[in-house]
Amino acid sequence: MAKSVPVAEAVGMVLPHDITEIRAGEFKGRAFKKGHVIRPEDIDHLRRLGKEHIFVLELSENDIHENEAAQLLAAALAGPGVAAEGEPVEGKIALLAAHPGVLRVEREALYRFNLLGEVMCATLHGDTLVAQGEQVAATRLIPLTTRRDIVDQAVAIAQECGGIVRIEPLRAARAGLVITGNEVYHGRIKDAFEPVLREKLTAIGSRVVRVVKAPDDTGMIAAAIGECLAAGADLIVTSGGMSVDPDDVTRGGIAQAGAGELVYGTPVLPGAMFLVGYLPGDSGQQIPVLGLPACGMFHRITVFDLILPRVLAGEKISRETMAALGHGGLCRNCKKCTYPVCPFGK
16 A cells, blocks of 8 residues: 655655654654655755655555544544544544533443554543533544545444534533531531532532521421522532531431432542432422532532532433442542542542
């Protein structure tokens, strides 16, 4: 499919692929673009890049070039909410989030895709929050050319699931906050939960419609949840009272308010005593309830940050969902937190 020509004899020939240049600590990118006609003044530059020979392609109808392959692969990989960046650069195409949301990756399909060997797709970790325009995956053909049927197989694998990567948008929730604890209710200490929760909800496009403080009393906690629902909340977040002390009765208050399908406890630190449940809504919808333990006041990032985007993307959180968080669920508690650019929750 390709033969090599000494670079000194390549003047006037057309480059069949991009040629990359790397200058340590300065630059990595395209030095010569595919389709460039080699000039006499290019010879020394090519040699500085370690090129003593240049490929000349002779493609048959059964062969495919890396750029055409990348375009076909990118189109097949991109599911809803994902767009290809543009033309291939150095044979690679990036896939970008068309809007903010939760990245979903069809992991088994991605595995079968990459098993083909001559094609590749690398993604960010699935089930994570991504911003509009953020690169979520990239694909390319690994050799310069390959058999067209290999690319056809890869495209078929990606198309079977409607695209291996997709972005699920977040709904804008109307959140009701229930701040529990005798010490806060009676004014003995200043509440530290509300500003933290308000900031996190606002950052992902939601808003707080009601804040109610309740003592460590099951009935009053249930009534506070009802007050938030009456104010139009379609997401309830409670704070505190999730531990094992006699006064920690928030779970009971959530249950008394009518929440079912309660999942209490996660294999995540910080956040082991986190709770998710669901309240029946007036129109038959389920209203999520998130019970945040006291760690939410002391740690910048907890299990709440892993689960909240998934809830707002419409995912039903189950015991199986929680159990899967154990691998990667231990926060390193770095002195300078870099989340989400870190392994926590992945």
